[in-house]
Amino acid sequence: MASRAKATILDIAREAGVSKSTVSLVLQGSGLIRPETALKVRKAIEDVGYVYNRSAANLRKAHSNVIGMVINDLTNPFFAEMAVGMERVFQSAGIVPFIANTAENPVRQEEVLKSLMEQGVAGLIVSPARGTTPGAFRRIETAGLPIVFTMRRLPESRIPVIAPDNHRGAKLATAHLIGKGHRRLAFFGGSSDLVVYHERLGGFREACEALGIASRDTLVVEGETSRRGGIACLETALAMAEPPTAALCFNDAVAFGVMLALRKRGLEPGADFAVVGFDDVVEAQHYMPALTSVAVDSAGLGERAAHVMLKMIQSRTTRAEDHIGAVNLVVRDSCGPDRRAGMGDAA
Amino acid sequence: MASRAKATILDIAREAGVSKSTVSLVLQGSGLIRPETALKVRKAIEDVGYVYNRSAANLRKAHSNVIGMVINDLTNPFFAEMAVGMERVFQSAGIVPFIANTAENPVRQEEVLKSLMEQGVAGLIVSPARGTTPGAFRRIETAGLPIVFTMRRLPESRIPVIAPDNHRGAKLATAHLIGKGHRRLAFFGGSSDLVVYHERLGGFREACEALGIASRDTLVVEGETSRRGGIACLETALAMAEPPTAALCFNDAVAFGVMLALRKRGLEPGADFAVVGFDDVVEAQHYMPALTSVAVDSAGLGERAAHVMLKMIQSRTTRAEDHIGAVNLVVRDSCGPDRRAGMGDAA
DNA sequence: TTGATTTATTGGAACGTTCCATTTATAGGC
């Protein structure tokens, strides 16, 4: 055990009675080597317990076969689903994605990006942490390293983005709520330092306006994008003089929180208060009641991001088109009609 | 932009008018350098847009500051929670963990491990994929690379394991069920190629035996460790002549599936059929009804695994003690008394 | 046979760091 000084290609060469260059060629699967020689070498590789040293190789070769995937919140199942989509396409391209979590912390993100770059990754797929400064990716851009954003974009950045059509999704969901008869609507969760927030809120507002809901009848409550945030939003909203009867939530986690808080107050989500989520994570359909949500096809976005990255690497460019993924509203059981319309409120 | 030929410490040296050795020293934060010189160098580093090349450094230095974390199912929130725990301790040690997903695929696992090793990681924390062959980690062991398993162990391996006390957890949960008056019990989900499965099932059996449940009154249904698996298990069980009235599930995902399937049949989880989960993921407390589950402290296990790894790296050993984490049963609302047994207890 | 071609193999010079052994500059003691 504690095997002394790890084996190098020179050890293999000695063992197999060939030159180091031959070994190198075999390792790269070159067709130039006579099959019997290759076999001999491969045997020697086994015998000495050799581990390829990519650091050494990277010193000469331009780039590695690893790409970094930087995610802002690993505990959000949404990102796990996206990661799985990416992995599917990278795997078939012989690329190994390494995932790193920033936990929404820009400082941590800085460290992670630095580490990934030092490691010599071939490209970066990033879902930026909240509060990322515009200059945070300058380094990477000047290094000419391919990078694509997923889900979130930065205010004024030329980096390509793969994201769902947030604006349309929010419009769809809001129209659904209004169609159910709701007249006092809320938008729950998220915060204005996120571009996505503005997109979704924009869709919400546009639908309200188009369908004749006065802006004084809309309520916007910022908050954490988590269950806890949802709970807080609902509390705030119900404390108002004329509380809303329905809410579009920034994402499913917030929606789950809202439903939880409703239950705690003895209100039935869906019947007493309508709620729509965003993202349509797998749990959405298993909740009680099942959550109506805007499906964004997370795995599909992941695949798309991976494809774009692959293309950028191959064509050694750092430019690419944005990609706005289609969305659709999945109607389940969390939005009944407005009950109070007509008869004051019961709560 | 597109700055060709990336800058090296030689470029910095030229820019700052010092030698490459000096630059290297500054990079490592050596106290040997005069502060003004260091400042000058640091400025030059900024100016040329330098990116540290860890590959080159690794060629001389023994090991890097990255450790690999290989996970068998990223979409299981349990692992995300564990990952977060690990990250907490690694971060403060200046180590960046790279996460890779194997999706329960031993072949993929092989690739991932290879890639991580080539990358020159300082250590590996692995939750092995189902169906991993005993020899899969031979390579890593002979290379003298520190490795620890989490959650799962391999049949006959000397690699240290960080895992919860599965046996005790299952016993606790089963005793709880029996205490509620249930006499026909099931164990749902998991499969016998997992050591964990035998541990949990063993605890279940031991409790049954100790508390006077005949083994013909117990039912064991293997199945996927997912919601889907849970649904299937329940269907199978209810199709029996004398179906069980309560089940211990292999993990929370299975339990969620069971509850879902119960609802679909018009049965109320908790009242009509008792179910207890394993792992106590965050969703457990938010479910309807809230799920009684064996809490294993996932984040704590992650932290512990990280600490063990850190110690192994520092003491450059490849040995470490196993660590069996404490468990406790969190009683919520998913297990009522057995209704069919006359009247059982009043709780 | 001889030279030309093709097929296999090989030595050596990079790649960008680290680190040891030196050198050079600075300060102190007398």
Add this chain to the structure above:
DNA sequence: GCCTATAAATGGAACGTTCCAATAAATCAA
């Protein structure tokens, strides 16, 4: 002023690959 001790900076040899240019061996055309 000289010698010594300390502080600061430096050159050069690794580290384990890749890749080019060169060589050696085998094949072929004449």
